[in-house]
Amino acid sequence: MWLNTTSSPFLLTGFPGMEKAHHWISIPLLVVYISILLGNGTLLFLIREDHNLHEPMYYFLAMLAATDLGVTLTTMPTVLGVLWLNHREIGHRACFSQAYFIHTLSIVESGVLLAMAYDRFIAICNPLRYTSILTNIRVIKIGMGVLARASLSILPIILHLPWFPYCRSRVLSHVFCLHQDVIKLACANITFNSLYPVVVVFAMVLLDFLIIFFSYILILETVMGIASGEERAKALNTCVSHICCILVFYITVVGLTFIHRFGRHAPHVVHITMSYVYFLFPPFMNPVIYSIKTKQIQSGIIRLFSLPHSRA
Structure with a gap:
């Protein structure tokens, strides 16, 4: 290998073939962008x-909102x-940096x-020890662990990119830099960069989903053991927002993966559109879901917007 x-x-x-409509296409994207911000x-200000x-x-939830802002920005x-x-x-450095952050x-x-699933598991299955287990220090450690795991796991494939010669083409297939698009342009042995991301997806994203799934099985068993139907409904209601966010995120992940793996003959605009859905739909929906489904967030928003009137 050699440094490029x-x-x-x-x-x-x-959007290939739709260049004249780019300004019109940008309007709904701008609306979604502003809505996400x-x-x-x-949410961050309120919390x-x-x-x-x-x-x-x-x-x-603040960590989730900050992550969604990061992806969007x-x-x-x-x-x-x-x-x-x-x-x-x-430029290459800007492209590789963008791919790393994405x-x-x-x-x-x-x-x-996954951390939010752990929070719900402790709150429902072990409520008497909730405050002693999920202390502020432990929450910070969990957040730092999540960030360190992600940043270190992606680093190896990004560090390889500057060493590849790019002689096949200069044209990427998306409007932002993705690792899988960049390595297609490399004239070198990309075996590691092709296989390693698959390992990361299976070892982290898929494993996260399985742990979340089994945690909710345990939560459901605990809730079904509660005698009062009203208390069962109240316990499950605290999980609704999180479950909706899980579905939004993992359904888009599966959709994007399916298109990339099995939609080779689909029009390129379908691939591009699906990438927009993947990067914009969860950040757009997560605050909406928590604003609608969480009474504490609703009350906080009401207090936030009624504060100037009360002062007046």
Whole structure:
């Protein structure tokens, strides 16, 4: 291997054959982008300012909102640059950095959803020890562990990218840099970079999902043992928001994987559209889900927006 010192940038792809409609396509994407910033930003501000939300469950929710903001801020400026200004060139370092953050934050999101499942498991299956188990220090350690796991697991494949010669083409198949697109342009042995991500997905994302699944089996067994039907409903209601976020995230993961693996003959616009769904739908839906399904968040939002009126 040798360090690639070429100055030729990569070229990002918008919607091929629909370049004249790029400005129109950017309108709904901009609306979603602003909604994501406002929704997740509001959640973070609310959790910080409202002392009623200073609990492990909402700290994990803040981690989820911060991750969603990170994914969106990593991808959308590039997207809008292509759609508005036709700014398609991206340097190698910028491209590799973007790919690193995109894939790292995806693993982080899976880890945060697992941490939230652990929170619900302790709250329902061992409620008397909830505050002693999920202390602030332990929540911080869990958050740091999730971040370290993701950042270190993605690092090996990204560190390989600057050493590859890129002589096949300069055109990437998406409007942002993804590792799987970059290595297709490399004229080198990419066996490690092809197999390692599969191992990471199975060892982390799939394992996270299985642990979450089995934790909810145990939660369901515990809830079914509660005598009062009202208490059973109340316990399950605390999990609804988390379950919805899990479904939103993992369904989009499965959809994107299915398209990439088995949709080779599908129009390229389908692949591009599915990538937008994967990166924008969970960050857009998560604040909506928690705002609708969580009474404490609803009350906090009401207090937040009624505060100026009460002062007046």
